[in-house]
Amino acid sequence: MSATLAAARPEAAAGRTTFVALAAREMRRFVVNPVFLFVVGMTAWTTWAGRSPSVTEIDTVNPYPAIFLGGFGMMATFWLTRSMRASEPVVGVTPTALSARTAALCTVAVVPFLCGCLTLFAFLHFHPVGDSVYGAFSPPAQVAVLVGQIVVPSLGGPLLGVALGCWVRFPGAGFVLFLILYGWVSLVTILSMSHPDSTPVAVLRLFAPFAFFTLHGNAADVTAWRGSPWFFTGWQLALCAIAVLVALLRGAEGRARFRIIGTLSVVPVAAVIMLVLAGTGGFTHAVTA
């Protein structure tokens, strides 16, 4: 038995080395991608432009990191994943499994995630917690709103792009999904403006990878909408986990496939619970402060 374990250890170490090398290579490809460079430039510019004291609420600045790091990041990783298809006849005969290559692609999302963290710190520098732009939310909830609007979409968008690239052959799927999500978030936000106290509309607004939590109408005050930002972040993280699992499912075999399917049957349930808690938690009605 000890001989078997001794043989398995070097194999595991070799697997780890291969994975690290693959992940580093994919990250290099992603970082030099023109779309990603454009995304970083636009995020930096919009964050810098949003430092102005004329900003009356966070939602005039916060969607941009989600649009660029999340939405455009999704398109970039979708194209990155699809580009592997062209080299599949060569790469497919190497000893590295498809799931290991997919996992390496998923690690690419760390780069936009770190950019999202930097954006969050920059935002907190320009608009410190407790500022009137956050509305009636408590300071911890204000941080949760920012994490859910800036950091988690930066992670989830690229992961969704990898999952999409693994399963969908249509080359335009990236931008079509981006437009659908953009349209959906816009629609449910506009619905929330006319029905701010409705629970179903609040759940619909949160049934998205990104959600607004405040509104600055014609009045001088900021209105905080229904919903718990903490549970919304949990919902978003569950969506990220689903994206990773769906991506890894492609090409997984044997026990690994069984384990992924098992986990995939649990995580969506957790996601639904988080969504319901997000929709029913927080303020019970819109609060203007």
Place this chain on the structure above:
Amino acid sequence: MVGPVLRAGAWPAVVGISGVAVVVGGCGGAFPAAATVLLPICFALLAAAAAFTLDEPASLVVDVTPTGPVRRTRIRAVALLAPLAAGALVMLAAAMRGLALPWAATGLALVGNVLLGFAAACVVRTRTGEPGATAGAAVVLVLMAPSLVPQVARWVRTFPAPGADGQSSDHVWWIVLAVCVVAIAISVGGRSLPRWMSSVP
């Protein structure tokens, strides 16, 4: 000749994206408050659908057949009827719901969007056999720029504002239409053989 050229088109992509556009535009008609956001998205999707009309997976073979690029492009342009019909359907549904949009300007924006997608595909088709994904993504990003970045919207308006005194997008689309016609004429006229083939002795 017309039948096989049309049959080889990327119909699933063209019809599929047009279908998604109808759903998005239909939501714009159903929720008038969201129409000014959803209708531009619908039109951007129709432009993307138009970009897929020239996709030719067998371009290596097709490009060396005696049927010239002008004739092939003219035949494939028939597929533009799908996004145009989808856009017209959305506009009709929105008008029946009582949406107060300047319909002539909206129609011009629809034609401009679709022609922009087709022109981008014509230009990219000179370099690759399947220009849809590249041209579609580029066109979507350009068309959505005013919605995504408000600073751009101050300078360029790609969708007419509702109401009688709303800002017009007509001048933008007339310029785009003129540029597109020129781009299509140049790219189709100059596309005889792919570059790499013209260098073969």
